[in-house]
Amino acid sequence: MAEPGRRPFIGQSLLRREDRRLLLGQGQYIGDLVLPRMLHAAFVRSPLAHARIRSVDLARAAAVPGVVFVLSGIELAQLLPPVPDHQVALPSKWRTAVHHHILNPQQSLLAADKVRHVGEAYAVVVAESRYAAEDAAALVDAVFEPLPAVVDPEEGLRPGAPIVHEQFGTNLIAELAVTKGDIDGALQRAPHRLQRRFHHHRYAALPIECRGVASAYDERTQSLTTWSATQVVHWVRREVAATLGMPEARVRCVALDVGGGFGIKGHVYPEDLLIPFLARRLGRPVKWIEDRHEHLMCSCHSRDQIHDVEIGFDKDGRILAYRDRFIADCGAFNPIGSGAIYNTIAHLAGPYRIDNFAAEARIVATNKVPNAPYRGAGRPEAALATERAIDLIAGTLGLEPAEVRRRNMIRPDQMPYNVGILYRDGEPIVYDGGDYPAALEQALAAVGGLEAFRRRQSEARRENRYLGLGLGCYTEGTGAGPFEGATVRIDPSGKIYVASGACPQGQGMETIFAQIVADTWSVSPDDVVIALADTSVIPLGFGTVASRSTVTLSAAIHHASERLRTKTFAIAANLLECGPEDLELRNGTVAVIGVPDMSVPLGRVAKAAQPGWDHGRPAGVEAGLEDTYYWEPPTVTWSYAVHVAVVEVDIGTGAVKIERYAVAHDCGVVVNPMLVEGQIIGGAVQGMGGALLERFVYDGEGQLHTGSLMDYLVPTASDVPDIALVHLHSPSPLNPLGVKGLGEGGAIAPPVAIANAVSDALAPFGAEFNTTPVLPEQVIAAVRRGAAHR
Amino acid sequence: MSEPVTIRLTVNGKRLEGRCEPRKLLVDFLREDLGLTGTHVGCEHGVCGACTVLFNGESARSCIMLAVQAEGAELGTIEGLAKNGEFHPLQQAFHENHGLQCGFCTPGMLMVALDFLRLNPAPTEAEIREAISAVLCRCTGYRDIVRSIAAAAEKMRAGGEGTR
Numbered sequence: 001m002a003e004p005g006r007r008p009f010i011g012q013s014l015l016r017r018e019d020r021r022l023l024l025g026q027g028q029y030i031g032d033l034v035l036p037r038m039l040h041a042a043f044v045r046s047p048l049a050h051a052r053i054r055s056v057d058l059a060r061a062a063a064v065p066g067v068v069f070v071l072s073g074i075e076l077a078q079l080l081p082p083v084p085d086h087q088v089a090l091p092s093k094w095r096t097a098v099h100h101h102i103l104n105p106q107q108s109l110l111a112a113d114k115v116r117h118v119g120e121a122y123a124v125v126v127a128e129s130r131y132a133a134e135d136a137a138a139l140v141d142a143v144f145e146p147l148p149a150v151v152d153p154e155e156g157l158r159p160g161a162p163i164v165h166e167q168f169g170t171n172l173i174a175e176l177a178v179t180k181g182d183i184d185g186a187l188q189r190a191p192h193r194l195q196r197r198f199h200h201h202r203y204a205a206l207p208i209e210c211r212g213v214a215s216a217y218d219e220r221t222q223s224l225t226t227w228s229a230t231q232v233v234h235w236v237r238r239e240v241a242a243t244l245g246m247p248e249a250r251v252r253c254v255a256l257d258v259g260g261g262f263g264i265k266g267h268v269y270p271e272d273l274l275i276p277f278l279a280r281r282l283g284r285p286v287k288w289i290e291d292r293h294e295h296l297m298c299s300c301h302s303r304d305q306i307h308d309v310e311i312g313f314d315k316d317g318r319i320l321a322y323r324d325r326f327i328a329d330c331g332a333f334n335p336i337g338s339g340a341i342y343n344t345i346a347h348l349a350g351p352y353r354i355d356n357f358a359a360e361a362r363i364v365a366t367n368k369v370p371n372a373p374y375r376g377a378g379r380p381e382a383a384l385a386t387e388r389a390i391d392l393i394a395g396t397l398g399l400e401p402a403e404v405r406r407r408n409m410i411r412p413d414q415m416p417y418n419v420g421i422l423y424r425d426g427e428p429i430v431y432d433g434g435d436y437p438a439a440l441e442q443a444l445a446a447v448g449g450l451e452a453f454r455r456r457q458s459e460a461r462r463e464n465r466y467l468g469l470g471l472g473c474y475t476e477g478t479g480a481g482p483f484e485g486a487t488v489r490i491d492p493s494g495k496i497y498v499a500s501g502a503c504p505q506g507q508g509m510e511t512i513f514a515q516i517v518a519d520t521w522s523v524s525p526d527d528v529v530i531a532l533a534d535t536s537v538i539p540l541g542f543g544t545v546a547s548r549s550t551v552t553l554s555a556a557i558h559h560a561s562e563r564l565r566t567k568t569f570a571i572a573a574n575l576l577e578c579g580p581e582d583l584e585l586r587n588g589t590v591a592v593i594g595v596p597d598m599s600v601p602l603g604r605v606a607k608a609a610q611p612g613w614d615h616g617r618p619a620g621v622e623a624g625l626e627d628t629y630y631w632e633p634p635t636v637t638w639s640y641a642v643h644v645a646v647v648e649v650d651i652g653t654g655a656v657k658i659e660r661y662a663v664a665h666d667c668g669v670v671v672n673p674m675l676v677e678g679q680i681i682g683g684a685v686q687g688m689g690g691a692l693l694e695r696f697v698y699d700g701e702g703q704l705h706t707g708s709l710m711d712y713l714v715p716t717a718s719d720v721p722d723i724a725l726v727h728l729h730s731p732s733p734l735n736p737l738g739v740k741g742l743g744e745g746g747a748i749a750p751p752v753a754i755a756n757a758v759s760d761a762l763a764p765f766g767a768e769f770n771t772t773p774v775l776p777e778q779v780i781a782a783v784r785r786g787a788a789h790r
Numbered sequence: 791m792s793e794p795v796t797i798r799l800t801v802n803g804k805r806l807e808g809r810c811e812p813r814k815l816l817v818d819f820l821r822e823d824l825g826l827t828g829t830h831v832g833c834e835h836g837v838c839g840a841c842t843v844l845f846n847g848e849s850a851r852s853c854i855m856l857a858v859q860a861e862g863a864e865l866g867t868i869e870g871l872a873k874n875g876e877f878h879p880l881q882q883a884f885h886e887n888h889g890l891q892c893g894f895c896t897p898g899m900l901m902v903a904l905d906f907l908r909l910n911p912a913p914t915e916a917e918i919r920e921a922i923s924a925v926l927c928r929c930t931g932y933r934d935i936v937r938s939i940a941a942a943a944e945k946m947r948a949g950g951e952g953t954r
Contacts, residue, residue, distance in 0.1 A: 015885055022893030023881040025828020025868035029894065032827035131811065208832045208840055208928050209894040259830070259894030260928050292833040506892025506929050674888050678930060682891065685931030709837035709926070716923035717932040718916075746931075 009515040013674035027257040030212035035285035042133035044123035046115035049367035049702025051144035060139040066132030073110030093426025116332035119297025149702035153329040153364035164365040174363035181356035186321035190312025199771040200381040202304035203694040209259020214287035215279035223250040232543030255533035261505035263374040266545040302374030307385040317404040321356040331370040343378030351436040352408040375747040427635035433730040439664040443642040446662035446724040468761025472643040472749030477636035478741025479551025486556035489626035494603030501541010502549040503533040522585035547741030558736040560629035574618040637732040637740040641665035643749035645757040654776025664726035668740035683746020691754035802870025819857035828868040839925030842898035849905035868897040889938030891929030
């Protein structure tokens with residue numbers, strides 16, 4: 001805003017200011033926090049998927065030396081009111097327009113009547129050391145009455161199935177439906193129809209830092225500070241205040257350095273409320289650090305949807321009608337309500353023009369770890385259904401899958417494009433610009449071109465080597481509301497201070513917001529102070545989820561700065577004895593346009609703005625040089641990408657090797673290209689893990705068989721290829737900077753791109769990979785089945 | 791539980807001692823008793839590698855070792871890499887090549903890379919990838935870590951750092 005178009009820092013790969021402390025070993029994560037007289041909590045977690053709690057005997061645990069306090073869920077139920085409703089509120093525009101029915105099972109902070117999944121906590125031990133707390137936790141004696149478990153969500157819907165939440169009398173805890181056009185008629189009239197089932201499996205974010213909470217209560221001021229490895233400090237504060245019956249003003253929540261989040265730390269967990277409760281009750285700080293085993297059995301899992309797709313198309317492969325009925329296995333509770341599931345519905349159409357569309361979702365409770373958003377949040381499941389279906393259309397008609405996509409893609413001249421259904425914020429989905437066909441062509445070029453690949457593929461087949469190419473295209477609503485805020489203040493030192501409720505977990509926010517502020521105020525990024533992830537720095541905040549912070553916070557900074565600039569200029573004009581209209585921001589000063597030597601440093605303006613004697617404000621201008629703006633985005637910005645996977649499948653071992661991988665993406669205006677690449681590659685590798693390695697395995701009794709990193713496999717450096725990136729730039733018209741969100745995108749397409757690539761590689765065997773992950777045993781089974789039919 | 795024992799060892803060139811239960815994990819001893827929280831705990835079962843330290847010059851996972859095993863040993867941790875506030879070439883390369891995002895696996899990555907470059911000062915990309923497969927990173931997708939280590943190797947060869 002200093003001079004339109006003059007942005008020396010936005011668009012530069014500035015090195016991160018976060019790095020120094022982290023590389024020196026001086027970062028501070030929740031596990032590093034030590035408070036005077038601090039106690040340590042350990043939870044006692046259910047070994048059974050579904051059982052009535054008959055009794056919990058804490059006597060042996062309480063007798064362990066060093067144990068200060070023990071508490072069961074049964075006792076807690078008498079001390080604390082039930083947990084308040086903490087599902088994400090839905091806007092009234094959405095509620096009135098979208099058919100929905102949502103039940104709301106609330107999780108107790110400790111299970112009291114039943115345990116509903118392996119890993120649900122039913123007691124807690126607090127001791128002088130974590131070792132003592134864990135010793136004691138192992139001595140808690142509980143008597144359970146085992147109940148049959150709901151493991152398969154479809155079984156859970158059958159009459160007579162065990163019920164996870166008796167008060168509802170059903171495991172069907174939500175239904176959502178959206179239609180557009182004449183789905184039944186269009187399906188009936190379509191020359192070709194195809195039906196398939198697609199299953200996107202359950203996997204999880206798996207940050208290398210598990211969760212953790214530490215709380216301290218100050219009796220003198222009757223206030224509480226809680227530190228949580230969370231993405232949403234203001235949400236945690238709100239729930240803590242409500243649970244403890246305290247004013248929000250007396251509760252502070254801080255997220256220190258957070259070791260990765262990816263969505264799994266994006267909502268309030270029972271421990272976020274119970275640790276503050278314990279700290280207040282015991283009058284001593286209490287800390288709990290989740291261990292990895294706990295993490296795998298109590299931090300939320302994600303994905304896990306079964307889609308039944310029916311699609312009508314013409315002889316050229318044009319989609320005429322698309323119906324998807326799907327089931328989401330939400331596990332024992334549903335902390336985020338319909339969020340990720342409606343995301344799936346909203347993203348099924350992707351970059352394609354689909355005139356007749358219907359989606360019906362059912363959310364089913366099961367005796368598994370609760371399901372909540374993880375990087376992509378419902379979109380990988382949508383991409384799996386749509387992008388697999390398109391490959392099957394291509395297979396039916398004998399067309400190239402890329403060609404079917406070309407024929408159905410929305411063209412740039414059709415932008416902005418109204419999809420015809422609503423987004424989760426209640427606003428119509430209108431794609432705000434982009435060139436989807438260009439992304440497709442450029443992504444294919446980045447792996448060497450489609451024709452060259454087909455030649456290489458047929459040569460390889462003659463040597464009994466199986467290469468495949470798979471595409472995964474998607475659009476992604478990013479930068480969702482309802483709001484994020486920024487406080488911008490000119491410090492008397494001349495530094496610009498910006499505070500917000502956004503919460504970083506490695507994205508480099510301190511760096512990118514310094515870049516944005518530097519350009520906004522014509523200062524050096526070194527002269528910008530960024531304060532995030534602390535409720536004491538700004539009254540209201542939303543937090544960092546859903547690819548939103550660069551979009552929402554950059555706009556809040558812009559608007560707060562515009563108002564603050566007006567005031568800054570008024571005061572500077574008073575000091576310089578000129579009119580505000582004669583002024584501009586110039587290298588850390590307010591300067592007279594066209595007069596090189598006439599300027600006043602920002603710090604001097606800040607001093608002149610202070611209240612008191614001999615201030616430098618003109619009459620009528622209030623004291624202080626600060627503004628807070630809460631930006632409410634009109635709706636989401638639409639990022640998009642095309643992923644291409646080239647794989648080689650070993651039909652002897654079933655191993656899938658990703659030979660090449662390319663991503664062509666568009667996130668509008670880029671603030672820091674280096675960090676953008678880091679986000680995309682990091683996301684894509686998480687998606688590759690989901691495609692080939694990572695999964696939660698439950699047996700028929702609801703026992704979790706993947707409770708350690710020896711069973712739950714995360715990709716290592718030698719499992720993944722280099723990734724070619726292509727950047728497209730269509731600035732969003734929906735925010736001042738023109739940015740679109742990108743944090744999640746990389747993880748959306750790899751599962752389907754790889755499933756498509758493996759299907760393509762094994763096309764000679766008639767193989768279809770419609771479920772994820774693609775495992776060696778499935779490859780071998782498909783090859784055997786195909787060989788038998790040849 | 792049994793009586794605490796005294797452990798004397800050298801960490802980052804400094805002679806230190808602390809008292810802890812014989813069952814205490816080395817990583818907990820480093821973090822809680824010696825206050826060296828730069829080494830992180832990611833899984834407590836020896837898979838993720840975030841807790842990797844140098845143990846008598848070789849990389850080792852401090853979450854599956856006992857503190858008593860370190861009696862008399864020389865340990866190296868992330869806190870000992872920089873000299874007088876100046877980054878080690880590995881740290882500098884991680885900074886310049888965006889080799890870290892959240893920073894949680896970084897101590898393990900740095901220690902593994904240090905040991906690896908001592909043994910193989912001129913590695914190929916595939917060799918780097920294999921070496922750092924000992925540490926899980928969830929943020930970066932590894933590309934920029936691989937680039938960081940390659941860049942550091944080059945600088946260390948030029949500056950004779952690999953032999954120190």
